[in-house]
Amino acid sequence: MRFLSAIALFALWMVLSASYNVAHVALGAVVAIIVVWLSPKAAPNARRFSLTAAIAYVPWLFIRVLKSGFHVCGLILKPGLPIKPELIKHKTELSSDGELVVLGNSITLTPGTITVEVAAGELIVHAIDPSSQQDLVSGALDRKVGQLFTAKESG
Numbered sequence: 147m148r149f150l151s152a153i154a155l156f157a158l159w160m161v162l163s164a165s166y167n168v169a170h171v172a173l174g175a176v177v178a179i180i181v182v183w184l185s186p187k188a189a190p191n192a193r194r195f196s197l198t199a200a201i202a203y204v205p206w207l208f209i210r211v212l213k214s215g216f217h218v219c220g221l222i223l224k225p226g227l228p229i230k231p232e233l234i235k236h237k238t239e240l241s242s243d244g245e246l247v248v249l250g251n252s253i254t255l256t257p258g259t260i261t262v263e264v265a266a267g268e269l270i271v272h273a274i275d276p277s278s279q280q281d282l283v284s285g286a287l288d289r290k291v292g293q294l295f296t297a298k299e300s301g
């Protein structure tokens with residue numbers, strides 16, 4: 147598994163750098179190997195990211211980002227700027243680092259909301275108005291992010 151991780155990191159290095167001289171390729175291979183070697187093994191209760199679920203999640207999030215963007219534009223263009231900014235404590239059942247990172251990033255990507263702080267089982271989120279926090283408060287975002295991760299097979 148670590149070998150595949152090193153190959154994936156090396157491939158990413160090659161795509162992002164777009165430089166194929168010998169020194170650069172060698173440096174990419176060395177860095178990929180070192181990063182995989184230094185990274186800790188996954189915790190026994192870690193959950194595995196599901197690429198299949200991500201294929202459904204990305205368009206769902208994209209639509210939410212577009213809707214929120216239009217909503218925030220509408221707020222900005224209205225006279226009197228009808229906003230009610232609020233910091234909310236959002237309790238979540240998501241517990242792995244990966245789940246919390248995806249949840250926090252998804253919130254921050256959505257116009258009108260930003261993740262201020264992340265702790266185990268709780269996020270502090272700034273929302274520009276009640277409508278902007280709807281997916282978060284309803285639990286829809288937590289459910290969608292939770293579907294991205296599956297229990298790691300033991301063995």
